[in-house]
Amino acid sequence: xxxxxxxxxxxxxxxxxxxxxxxxxYAGYPITPSSEIAEIMAKRMxxxxxxxxxxxxxxxxxxxxxxASMAGKKVLTATSGPGFSLMQEGLGYxxxxxxxxxxxxxxxxGPSTGMATKVSQMDLMQTRWGTHGDHWVIVLSPSSVEExxxxxxxxVNLAEKYRNPVIVLSDETISHLREPIGISIPPTIVxxxxxxxxxxxxxxxxxxxxxxxVANVGTGFRTSFTGLVHGESGFQTANGHVAEALVERxxxxxxxxxxxxxxxxxxxxxxxxxxxxxxxxxxxxxxESVESLRSHGRKAGSLRFITLFPFDDDRVRKAAGNARxxxxxxxxxGQLVLLVKRVFGDSRKVVPMNKINGDLISPQEILNFVREExx
Amino acid sequence: xxxxxxRCERLPNIWCPGCGNGIVLRALLEAIDQxxxxxxxxxxxxGIGCSSRAPAxxxxxxxxxxxxxxxxxxxxxxxxxxxLTVIVVTGDGDGSAIGGNHLIHAxxxxxxxxxxxxxxxxxxxxxxxxxxxxPSSSITTTTPNGNLDRPFDLVxxxxxxxxxxxxxxxxxxxKHLVDHLKKAIAHDGFSLVDAVAQCPTYFGRFNKxxxxxxxxxxxxxxxxxxxxxxxxxxxxxxxxxIIGEFVKIERHSPASAAAPKEQA
Numbered sequence: 001x002x003x004x005x006x007x008x009x010x011x012x013x014x015x016x017x018x019x020x021x022x023x024x025x026y027a028g029y030p031i032t033p034s035s036e037i038a039e040i041m042a043k044r045m046x047x048x049x050x051x052x053x054x055x056x057x058x059x060x061x062x063x064x065x066x067x068a069s070m071a072g073k074k075v076l077t078a079t080s081g082p083g084f085s086l087m088q089e090g091l092g093y094x095x096x097x098x099x100x101x102x103x104x105x106x107x108x109x110g111p112s113t114g115m116a117t118k119v120s121q122m123d124l125m126q127t128r129w130g131t132h133g134d135h136w137v138i139v140l141s142p143s144s145v146e147e148x149x150x151x152x153x154x155x156v157n158l159a160e161k162y163r164n165p166v167i168v169l170s171d172e173t174i175s176h177l178r179e180p181i182g183i184s185i186p187p188t189i190v191x192x193x194x195x196x197x198x199x200x201x202x203x204x205x206x207x208x209x210x211x212x213x214v215a216n217v218g219t220g221f222r223t224s225f226t227g228l229v230h231g232e233s234g235f236q237t238a239n240g241h242v243a244e245a246l247v248e249r250x251x252x253x254x255x256x257x258x259x260x261x262x263x264x265x266x267x268x269x270x271x272x273x274x275x276x277x278x279x280x281x282x283x284x285x286x287x288e289s290v291e292s293l294r295s296h297g298r299k300a301g302s303l304r305f306i307t308l309f310p311f312d313d314d315r316v317r318k319a320a321g322n323a324r325x326x327x328x329x330x331x332x333x334g335q336l337v338l339l340v341k342r343v344f345g346d347s348r349k350v351v352p353m354n355k356i357n358g359d360l361i362s363p364q365e366i367l368n369f370v371r372e373e374x375x
Numbered sequence: 376x377x378x379x380x381x382r383c384e385r386l387p388n389i390w391c392p393g394c395g396n397g398i399v400l401r402a403l404l405e406a407i408d409q410x411x412x413x414x415x416x417x418x419x420x421x422g423i424g425c426s427s428r429a430p431a432x433x434x435x436x437x438x439x440x441x442x443x444x445x446x447x448x449x450x451x452x453x454x455x456x457x458x459l460t461v462i463v464v465t466g467d468g469d470g471s472a473i474g475g476n477h478l479i480h481a482x483x484x485x486x487x488x489x490x491x492x493x494x495x496x497x498x499x500x501x502x503x504x505x506x507x508x509x510p511s512s513s514i515t516t517t518t519p520n521g522n523l524d525r526p527f528d529l530v531x532x533x534x535x536x537x538x539x540x541x542x543x544x545x546x547x548x549x550k551h552l553v554d555h556l557k558k559a560i561a562h563d564g565f566s567l568v569d570a571v572a573q574c575p576t577y578f579g580r581f582n583k584x585x586x587x588x589x590x591x592x593x594x595x596x597x598x599x600x601x602x603x604x605x606x607x608x609x610x611x612x613x614x615x616x617i618i619g620e621f622v623k624i625e626r627h628s629p630a631s632a633a634a635p636k637e638q639a
Contacts (some may be wrong), residue, residue, distance in 0.1 A: 025451070025454070027447075027451065044491055051454050051455065053450070053454060055447065055480070056476055056477065056480040057476065058452075059444065059477075060444075060446075060447035060448070060476075060477055060480070061447075063440065063441070063444045063447035063448045063451065064447045064448070064450050064451035064454075065451060066440075066448055066451060067420075067438070067447065067448035067449060067450065067451025067452040067453075067455065068451035068452065068454060068455035069451075069453045069455075070438060070448075070451075070452060071451070071455035072455065072456065073455045075451075089444075090444070091442065093441050093444075093570070112439070124628075138434040216456065217418050217436040217438070217456070217459070218415070218416055218418060218436060218452075218456050219415070219451060220415040220460045221436070222414075222415070222434055222435060222436055223436055223437075224430075224431050224437050224439070225437070225438045225439060226438075227433065227439065227440065228439065228443055235385065235433070236439075237429060266444075302606055334542035
């Protein structure tokens, strides 16, 4: 696999990563700080034989990509918190009909309109619990422009493989950062499995993978899709046993494959007595703080979540080593720390570190925090 | 009508006795048959409500989406695979209230899909509440003292938003309905058919419209063919609903090209 270096903005890397992964349909609605993705796709999609659509709102955007996905395209939409809120019903629908879709959420500050041009990490729990009902999504978190490119490709591949929505959870800073990145040519591409035989076709019947082989519309298989609870036939039912089996399968098709889906990046966890757990842009400051603490003789380490959801407590526990203190810096009032506390209970000292003024957490602030809190 | 267009194993349907939805569905299947479309290339897309259950009784690819969201899903399917004939099945509430924004924008874009509105003047699935097409003064469960609001004229709404084919028909006039569904589906561009049906269970009962049969046959009294209406005075047309073809603009024709320029 050869590699070339190019200078890119985070949002550009998402767009180009999506194209490299085979995305040929984009529908979206302008919103800061993700608008560049739509602008780039408006130019690039026709160049690669794809389709760009500017929709009337984010609800239409997600529903349009679901439709295009059902017709066999690899699809992307991009938004930020306020638009992501509008997409939630469509996200649940995509989970239920098992349409492969990828959503980029570039987090900006605050509830409601907040501060459009300021960074935050306040949408973490929205990615997981934003839509109603038990459901499962894959959430990937880039912390650099290069990773925005790579994880967008990975998101498209995971969406196709598991027939599930995948969210790339970026933020305002990474979206607008410009960095040199290495682009692998060509990337690994995964395509959804499709049915081969029309006789006995049941769209939602699965093998041991638990991932159905639903036909693309217009290919002669005559599929029924519905957001209602449905059995293997795809048709609605109010049978509680079928409902239970469906919801369990939607969970298990991901949770049986956690080795494939979950990725962390760890740095000197083995001997660490103070461990930072972070994701996205915040992990950039953490990595410099760890260097600094180590240079002063402090055994510091870092665990960065590349996959945020599914969140597996056992894997986090094993990856965390034996550090007695775990600091969780994040640009919100404490969302990731809820999960970390669930993993460790009272067995470790879990310390939240939160910043909610629209600025990043600097390495110096982390060092000051460790000193002031006597950690 | 071709029986292989229906999934008979899914019948009986969920609709109340006397519901008009089955007649609209039959007319739609008749239109698809008469146009000799390849059944493998027809996709029916619906939202939520009584009428939106219709596609799942058919043997085509069918997509039962969310309340109001059939049109953007249909748009995505059509844009992803232009070879398909994409037909949206919606109701008056699904299509003109919660889905109203999608309706006008799809019309503006002139996406080549057909929207069939099964219009029974109320929300049936949830028990007979008022919709944007419920006539003023009508009784529904949410307008117990009579509807204070004015209804949309769906034909004018679609035409104003840029739809290039708009028609209205009623289930009493089945041949008229089939003919206009055929023209809508065959039309190259965004088409809408307002298909007036009856809901005897709620709208009819609350408003003393009589039995289902009476509701159907009364359409010949309060519906007027456009060709006939053109010869009548406004006074003679009070309380009448005009049926027929209201907009037919060929794509790439001067009229089609002129529309956006006039707005600019």
